[in-house]
Amino acid sequence: MPRQVDYEERRLRIAEAVCALIARSGMEAVSLRDVATEADVSMGAVQRCFHTKEDMLLFALEHVSQRVSERADQRIAAASTPQAASTLLSHTLAELALLDEASKTQAHVWLAFVSRAPAGERLPAVLRDTYGKLHDLIVWLIRYGQDTQEIPEHLDAVQEAHTLLAVADGLTVHVLAGHHSPEVALAVLQRHVDHLLR
Known part of the structure; x- marks a missing residue:
């Protein structure tokens, strides 16, 4: 159960990072690398949570x-x-x-x-x-x-x-x-x- 909570929390943290990047620099600023940096997670963590950039944006x-x-x-x-x-x-x-x-x-x-x-x-x-x-x-x-x-x-x-x-x-x-x-x-x-x- 804790792994599931961590996964959902990480997805929310990544979503917040996406929103912060868009608000600050526009949609063009949303790259996996920049999202990972903003969310303070690895690029691998972003990719495990979202298979595609579009999945991440829609979330x-x-x-x-x-x-x-x-x-x-x-x-x-x-x-x-x-x-x-x-x-x-x-x-x-x-x-x-x-x-x-x-x-x-x-x-x-x-x-x-x-x-x-x-x-x-x-x-x-x-x-x-x-x-x-x-x-x-x-x-x-x-x-x-x-x-x-x-x-x-x-x-x-x-x-x-x-x-x-x-x-x-x-x-x-x-x-x-x-x-x-x-x-x-x-x-x-x-x-x-x-x-x-x-």
Whole structure:
């Protein structure tokens, strides 16, 4: 059993190293040698954990997605009204948009993966799946709000989710580019959520 724990811990450490390299120097900086150095493991350890560079990159992407999901759950749990649809939507979208300083590395990494998608083989499918799950989550939150009568029933949850996900994704780019501050971006997201509640 300890060997399995070590293996999983090493894979996570390598994923963190991949993310750090991408955030600092871009996707081009990700080589087995540089990842091994960043993770403080041997190249052989990296190769034992991941058969190909693409496997390593996809695991790092899944790791980022998992961390964003965990932070959204924590943020919702800490909210004063965690069961309100408006709270659930606002906090979930804020985490998906990766707007705060703690999320900056993940935002850089996420956008690096998105920009690499057209050239990848398996990456586009992983991103489609991830975006599909995010869309489904937002649809569910909107329908939950409709069930609790916080959101009008006549609104099309699927179409509203398309809009909210696109706005959150776009704001990630605007904040990273310095076009908007995180505070302005959060206000934009909140206006979109408030629009649903009318």
